Amino acid sequence: MASTNDQLLVCDLTQSYSPRGGGGVSTYLKEKRRYVLESTNHRLLQIVPGPETKVVEDGRSIWCEIAAGGVENSPNYRFITDTKPIREVLERFQPDLIESLCPWILPWTAIHYRRRHPATALVAGYHTDFPDAQVFRVAEKLFGHQLARFWRWQSCCYGEITYREFDRVYSLGETSAANLTRMKVTDPDTMSLGVHTDIFHPDKADPGFREEMGLGHTKGPLLIYAGRIDYEKGADQLIEMFRKLPRDLDAALVMFGDGQLTEELKEASAGLNIAFPGFMSDRGGLARALASSDIYVSAMPSETFGMSVIEAQACALPVVGVDAGAMPSRVSPENGVLVPVGDTQAMAQAVVDVWPGKVQAMGQNGRALVEREYSWNATFDHLFKTIYPKAFKAAEARVQRGPLGFRPVYKFFNGTA
Numbered sequence: 001m002a003s004t005n006d007q008l009l010v011c012d013l014t015q016s017y018s019p020r021g022g023g024g025v026s027t028y029l030k031e032k033r034r035y036v037l038e039s040t041n042h043r044l045l046q047i048v049p050g051p052e053t054k055v056v057e058d059g060r061s062i063w064c065e066i067a068a069g070g071v072e073n074s075p076n077y078r079f080i081t082d083t084k085p086i087r088e089v090l091e092r093f094q095p096d097l098i099e100s101l102c103p104w105i106l107p108w109t110a111i112h113y114r115r116r117h118p119a120t121a122l123v124a125g126y127h128t129d130f131p132d133a134q135v136f137r138v139a140e141k142l143f144g145h146q147l148a149r150f151w152r153w154q155s156c157c158y159g160e161i162t163y164r165e166f167d168r169v170y171s172l173g174e175t176s177a178a179n180l181t182r183m184k185v186t187d188p189d190t191m192s193l194g195v196h197t198d199i200f201h202p203d204k205a206d207p208g209f210r211e212e213m214g215l216g217h218t219k220g221p222l223l224i225y226a227g228r229i230d231y232e233k234g235a236d237q238l239i240e241m242f243r244k245l246p247r248d249l250d251a252a253l254v255m256f257g258d259g260q261l262t263e264e265l266k267e268a269s270a271g272l273n274i275a276f277p278g279f280m281s282d283r284g285g286l287a288r289a290l291a292s293s294d295i296y297v298s299a300m301p302s303e304t305f306g307m308s309v310i311e312a313q314a315c316a317l318p319v320v321g322v323d324a325g326a327m328p329s330r331v332s333p334e335n336g337v338l339v340p341v342g343d344t345q346a347m348a349q350a351v352v353d354v355w356p357g358k359v360q361a362m363g364q365n366g367r368a369l370v371e372r373e374y375s376w377n378a379t380f381d382h383l384f385k386t387i388y389p390k391a392f393k394a395a396e397a398r399v400q401r402g403p404l405g406f407r408p409v410y411k412f413f414n415g416t417a
Contacts, residue, residue, distance in 0.1 A: 002096040002119070002392060009043045010036070010388075011095035013086070013110055015102040016127065017048035018076040018281075024307040025101050025127055027283075028193060033061055035380040042384075045093050049078035053085045064089050074228065075258055076279055083109045097121040097388060100166070103130045103159065111165045118403075121395040123387060124166040126176050126188070126304060129325065131155040133232050133302035141231065159183040167394035170387055172305035173326045189387050193305050194376030200287045200314035202367065209292035213254050213275040220250035221355040224293035224317075226286060226308045227300070229259035229276075234299030234322070236261055237344050239269050241297070244348035251351070253297070256280045256289065290315040294359055295351060297321070301341045306330050310374050313366030318359055320350045335366035 002008055012032065016025040029046055036044045043060040050065025066085050068078035080086070083105065090098075090113045098120060100107045107124060114120045128134065135155040140148035160183040163169050170189035171177040180188045210216050223242070229235045235255065245251050252273040255265070257280075266276050280286045290296070296312035301324040303309070309319055309330045319336035321327045331338055337354060339346035354362065 002121075006096075007041050007043065008096045009045060009093060011045040011047065011090070011093070011098045013047050013098055013100050013102075013106050015049060015079055015104060015106060016077070019050065024193065024305060027307060028101070028127075031194065031376045032380060032383075035376065037061060039377070039380070040384065045089075045095055047086060047089060049080050051078075055089065062093065072260070074230070074260065080105065087113065095120065097123060097391060099123045099125060101125045101127055103128065103162065107162050107166075111162075114165075118399050119395060121168075121388070121391040122166045123391045124163055124169045125191075126169060126171045126180055129176055129179055129302040129304050131159065131179070137232060137302070156183050160185070167398065168387055168391040170383075173329050175326055175329065176304040189390070191382050191387065192374055192379060193307060193310075194374050194379045195307075195310050195314050195370055196283075196376070197314050197367075197371055199283055200290065200311045200370075202291050202316040202363070204284075204287045204291035204315065206288050206292045209289060210252065213252075213277060215252040215254070215273055215275055218250050218252040218273050220252070221294040221351065221359075222292070223251060223253040223295050223297050223351065224256070224290060224312070225253070225297050226256040226280065226290070226311075227298070229255060229257045229262045229265060231261065232300070232302070233257075233259070234301065235259065235265060237299035237342065237347075238297055239265050239272075239274070241299070241344040241347040241351075242269070242272060242274060244345055245351060249352065249355070251355075254289065254293065256286070286311070287315060290317060293317060295320055295354060297347070297351070298327075299341075299344075299347065301325055303327060310370050313363075314370040314374075316363035316367040318354050318362035318366065320347060320354060322347075330369075335362045335369060 012029060014025055018026045033044055036042050037060060045062040047064045049068035053067045054065050056063045066080050068080040071077040071079050086109050098110045100110050110122055114122050131152045136148045136152040139151040163185045168189060169180060169185050170191045171180055173190060177188050177190050210222055225238055227233045242253050254275045256277060258278060290312050296317045296319045298321045301322050303325040306326045312319060319331045321331055321338055322341045323338040324341050327338055337350040339350055
């Protein structure tokens with residue numbers, strides 16, 4: 001049985017990858033590779049969607065892309081449906097531990113592999129609050145509230161069935177840990193993500209940025225959002241909020257990202273001081289944009305961590321967001337304002353309240369919070385020195401129990417939906 005004292009082959013497995021480098025999971029994969037190569041003697045196999053199947057071996061790093069079709073209205077993402085190439089890659093390299101970073105399809109590829117190789121430890125990262133963000137909110141728009149509650153309950157059942165098969169499950173905060181508890185996941189670990197405070201720094205501000213966005217004629221607060229332009233992220237609510245700002249505030253808004261609502265929201269915001277510059281893949285470019293703005297805004301109610309929020313705070317921006325998901329763990333009255341989910345009038349008023357008198361103090365407090373609590377080295381120290389050892393210990397106990405001692409695959413979910 002392997003342990004973290006040995007040279008391990010660790011495998012990351014995810015659907016949530018953008019080759020252009022944006023997104024929380026994509027950043028996580030990049031930073032994990034850096035940590036493994038610089039701070040450990042382990043090997044790392046990372047399996048992600050791509051335009052074609054290919055495997056690139058580079059020393060202790062193995063990068064594998066699996067051919068996958070694009071996601072409609074999300075041009076930066078692909079979704080793997082054919083798992084045969086993944087199974088072949090796993091059999092070829094035979095990792096000691098597999099970390100699954102998304103809820104759909106691929107966790108079961110890892111589970112079936114583990115059934116053939118029982119000593120393999122399985123870890124699941126709960127990076128997306130999928131029952132709410134990907135199921136309930138979509139179903140509510142399509143079928144109404146009652147059916148949406150049923151589908152959320154069904155997705156929680158699926159989560160219970162899936163995560164019970166893993167040796168350890170971690171969340172990105174106490175709120176998402178509570179969601180795992182709803183799925184009857186016992187004793188989940190929690191792990192914060194990190195940010196490079198030398199890259200995301202207020203010194204990156206560029207006085208020419210507003211003009212570059214075509215908003216140089218405005219004199220009020222420059223609001224900024226970075227993320228997918230879709231319903232899940234609440235992008236439409238930001239446009240609605242902007243319409244409710246006082247005209248004499250002379251505000252402007254920059255919406256970085258792509259998604260299913262991009263063209264619709266561009267049309268809806270015609271004539272308003274709103275720019276849609278597209279997807280920003282360069283982290284330095286995003287840092288420049290954030291540091292050159294005044295207030296970060298987000299209407300996303302189901303953040304499991306909020307990577308873009310702490311990147312904005314690292315650039316000394318106050319945050320105006322919603323009182324749900326991971327937001328209350330990131331945003332306090334000292335560094336921003338939270339409003340009820342869906343209350344765009346309250347969000348507009350929060351922007352007015354913050355600008356201009358509270359911007360500097362809130363921004364400095366946010367920067368201090370990030371410097372104090374969020375670093376990538378601390379993230380991966382916790383993963384490799386705490387979570388992974390627990391997973392190997394659980395895997396060893398599972399092997400000793402033998403096939404007849406496995407936990408039942410399913411038990412009826414009786415939590416609230």
